[in-house]
Amino acid sequence: MARYVIVMDTRRCIGCHSCTVACKVHNELPTDMVYNPVVQDGPHGTFPNLHSRFLPLICMHCDNSPCVDACPTGASVQRADGIVHVEDKKCVGCLSCVMACPYGARYHNHETGAVNKCNFCMDRVDQGMVPHCVATCHQKARIFGDLDDETSEVYRLIKENQYIQLLPELNTEPAVYYLI
Ligand code: SF4
Ligand code: SF4
Numbered sequence: 001m002a003r004y005v006i007v008m009d010t011r012r013c014i015g016c017h018s019c020t021v022a023c024k025v026h027n028e029l030p031t032d033m034v035y036n037p038v039v040q041d042g043p044h045g046t047f048p049n050l051h052s053r054f055l056p057l058i059c060m061h062c063d064n065s066p067c068v069d070a071c072p073t074g075a076s077v078q079r080a081d082g083i084v085h086v087e088d089k090k091c092v093g094c095l096s097c098v099m100a101c102p103y104g105a106r107y108h109n110h111e112t113g114a115v116n117k118c119n120f121c122m123d124r125v126d127q128g129m130v131p132h133c134v135a136t137c138h139q140k141a142r143i144f145g146d147l148d149d150e151t152s153e154v155y156r157l158i159k160e161n162q163y164i165q166l167l168p169e170l171n172t173e174p175a176v177y178y179l180i
Contacts, residue, residue: 002081002146004120005175006134007157008056012141015040015054019133019142023118026132033107035059035118036133056142058133059084059105059118060166060174070100075114081146082175085119088112102170120144147175 015038023035035058042052061084068076068084075090076097086097091114098106098115106117121131125144129135134144145154154177163177 001148003148003175004061004082004125005145005147005154005177006058006120006131007143007145007154007163007177007179009139009141009143009157009179010053010055011179012139013038013054013056014139014141015052016139018136018138019056022132022136026121027116029116030109030111033109033116035105035107035116055178056133057103057105058176059120060103060172060176061120063173063175064171066100066102066172067097067106070096072096079122083120083122083125084117085122086115086117088114088116091115102167102172103174 017038020034020036020038037057039055039057040052041055043050045051061082065078065084068078073090073092075087077087078084093108093113093115095108098108106115109116124131130144134142143153143157145152147154149155157179158177161179163179165174165177
């Protein structure tokens with residue numbers, strides 16, 4: 001079975017927000033919802049020697065997902081390949097998962113009443129394609145793949161580079177790896 005992950009190469013991200021916009025357009029998100037914001041750290045230094053770093057955020061598709069545990073209706077589920085998603089029809093909008101998620105990756109959709117989040121574009125993944133944000137990133141700062149496949153690019157990148165995962169002390173085992 002596959003274990004899908006995203007590797008974010010922060011050395012390549014230029015903070016253009018193309019990924020944010022691509023996700024928003026393709027998922028037809030309401031104005032106040034963004035699944036994958038890009039956070040700027042900086043600028044640092046003194047003019048004209050300035051630099052910034054960018055951190056693309058997204059649902060971490062945690063292996064130990066507190067959002068799934070918190071959901072009282074079974075609307076939040078994790079597939080065998082690691083993708084965490086919400087079954088809209090089962091969601092009663094109680095916001096338990098929103099409060100349980102330490103990454104702020106869940107959003108209450110005021111138009112539908114359900115909670116929504118990134119699902120790694122699982123419909124595309126099931127057809128052999130990569131998520132929209134990955135396909136859009138012209139910097140190739142977002143790399144999607146199967147970590148259980150030793151021939152995959154994500155496997156090689158994690159093997160050969162230094163990386164961090166966000167909030168490792170919570171033991172959520174995020175499926176998003178940041179190359180630093
Ligand atoms: Fe960074 Fe790529 Fe997103 Fe642009 S599209 S902000 S380069 S991750
Ligand atoms: Fe759930 Fe939040 Fe982890 Fe995503 S980042 S799987 S919404 S706990």
